[in-house]
Amino acid sequence: MIEEFGIILVRGIGLGAIYTLVALSFNVVHSSSGILNFAQGNMFVLGGFIAFAMSSQVEFGPWMWLAVIPLAGISIALLLTFQGWITLLPLKNSTQQNSWIITTMAASTIIGAVMLLLKGPWAQTATSPFTPFNVLGTRTPAPYILAMIACVFWYVALRLFLTKTLTGLAISALSQDLEAARAAGLRVRRLQLIAFAISGMVIGTAGYIVAPIISIAADTGIKYMLNGFIASVVGGMGSDIGAMIGGPLVGVLSMFAIYQFGGHFQNVVSLAVLVLVLMFKPEGLFGRTSARRV
Numbered sequence: 001m002i003e004e005f006g007i008i009l010v011r012g013i014g015l016g017a018i019y020t021l022v023a024l025s026f027n028v029v030h031s032s033s034g035i036l037n038f039a040q041g042n043m044f045v046l047g048g049f050i051a052f053a054m055s056s057q058v059e060f061g062p063w064m065w066l067a068v069i070p071l072a073g074i075s076i077a078l079l080l081t082f083q084g085w086i087t088l089l090p091l092k093n094s095t096q097q098n099s100w101i102i103t104t105m106a107a108s109t110i111i112g113a114v115m116l117l118l119k120g121p122w123a124q125t126a127t128s129p130f131t132p133f134n135v136l137g138t139r140t141p142a143p144y145i146l147a148m149i150a151c152v153f154w155y156v157a158l159r160l161f162l163t164k165t166l167t168g169l170a171i172s173a174l175s176q177d178l179e180a181a182r183a184a185g186l187r188v189r190r191l192q193l194i195a196f197a198i199s200g201m202v203i204g205t206a207g208y209i210v211a212p213i214i215s216i217a218a219d220t221g222i223k224y225m226l227n228g229f230i231a232s233v234v235g236g237m238g239s240d241i242g243a244m245i246g247g248p249l250v251g252v253l254s255m256f257a258i259y260q261f262g263g264h265f266q267n268v269v270s271l272a273v274l275v276l277v278l279m280f281k282p283e284g285l286f287g288r289t290s291a292r293r294v
Contacts, residue, residue: 004259005136006135006136006137006138007138007255007259008252008255008256008259009136009252010135010136010138010140010144011138011140011144011255012248012251012252012253012254012255012256013144013148013248013251013252014140014143014144014145014147014148014251015144015251015252015254015255016231016247016248016249016250016251016252016254017144017147017148017150017151017247017248017251018147018206018210018214018224018228018247018251019224019227019228019230019231019246019247019250019251020151020155020228020231020243020244020246020247020248021147021150021151021154021202021203021206021228021247022040022041022044022203022206022224022225022227022228022229022231022232023228023229023231023232023235023243023246023247024151024154024155024158024202024240024243025037025040025043025199025200025202025203025206025228026040026199026228026229026232026237027232027237027238027239027240027243028158028171028195028198028199028202029084029192029195029196029199030232030237030238031171031172031174031175031195031238032171032174032175032191032192032195033088033100033174033178033192033195034178035087035100035104036104036229037080037083037084037087037104037196037199038101038104038105038107038108038225039080039083039104039105039107039108039111040199040203040221040225040228041108041220041221041222041223041224041225041226041228042107042108042111042112042115042218042221042225043076043079043080043111043200043203043204043207043221044203044206044207044221044224044225044228045115045207045214045216045217045218045220045221045224046076046079046111046115046204046207047072047073047075047076047203047204047205047206047207047208047211048126048207048208048210048211048214048216049115049119049124049207049211049216050071050072050075050076050204050207050208050211051068051072051126051207051208051209051211051212052124052125052126052211052216054068055126055127055211056126056127060129061129062129062130064129065129065130068208069205069208069209070205072204072205072207072208073200073201073202073204073205073208074201074204075204076200076201076203076204076207077197077198077199077200077201077204078197078200079200080196080197080199080200080203080204081193081196081197081200083104083107083196084192084193084195084196084197085193085196086103086107087100087103087104087107088100088189088192088193090103108221108222108225111221112218112219112221113218115216115217115218116218119216119217119218121217121218122217123215123216123217123220124215124216124217125211125212125213125214125215125216126211126212126216127212128141128142128143128212128213130142130143130146133145141212141213142212143209143210143211143212143213144210144213146209146210147206147209147210150205150206150209151244151247154202154205155240155241155243155244158198158202158240159240161198167191167194170186170191171191171194171195173186174186174188174191174192174195175238223267226267226270227250227254227267227270228247230246230250230270230271230273230274231243231246231247231249231250231251232246232284233246233274233277233278233284234246234249234250234273234274234277234284234285235247235284235285235286236283236284236285236286237284239284239286241286242284242285242286245285245286246284246285249273250270250273253269253270253273254266254269254270256269257269
């Protein structure tokens with residue numbers, strides 16, 4: 001019984017850390033532009049694809065594998081910045097037009113098609129250079145622990161960036177009042193592209209780190225995009241502390257469903273949590289209600 005509890009808790013929190021990282025990447029873009037980037041899931045898998053491609057060509061030791069993490073983040077950041085430029089290009093005001101829905105879905109489809117052409121329909125898994133850890137008497141793959149560490153790192157890094165730097169404060173201003181920020185002379189489009197780049201760093205490093213425990217395939221991204229979105233909404237859209245709570249909550253409940261009922265019930269439980277939160281606290285656990293002028 002204790003061993004079962006350890007498996008559900010440790011791996012559930014590790015899975016939740018992955019969802020938190022996706023949610024954090026959602027929040028950065030949404031706060032700056034009001035856009036929900038539906039390509040985040042495939043960008044995440046693409047980060048894992050980088051790890052798979054490298055591990056299949058070169059045998060990495062632990063330190064070399066860790067040293068490549070920034071490279072994966074920068075690669076996805078550049079790609080996501082380009083996607084952000086395409087997405088923002090037709091928008092006079094991202095809160096007035098909804099073309100971003102089609103653009104981000106198209107980007108997700110294109111990335112999935114490219115991965116399908118490169119590797120076919122078969123799922124791949126990268127090789128981890130780390131030996132598993134024993135946590136609560138449970139043998140736990142290292143990427144779960146690394147995902148927790150990355151989760152805390154990106155939360156602290158984003159908080160410091162958004163509250164202690166001029167660029168971060170300017171991006172935070174966009175989330176409060178986009179029109180007022182534009183009227184004040186802020187270079188809105190450049191700040192939004194910076195937000196896309198930061199989101200790419202988060203999602204790219206996350207995908208690379210957890211590549212050994214996820215299926216790297218063209219159709220995998222939607223699962224992580226969906227659960228990351230649920231974690232963000234449950235915690236409160238735009239709230240990073242909410243994402244830190246919502247991700248592990250969804251992760252532990254999902255792992256419980258997998259362990260007790262099978263993997264087919266994982267998304268059912270996640271969606272049930274989303275419905276319950278929206279019924280009783282629509283703004284999320286740590287979200288704030290906002291007034292809108294009509």
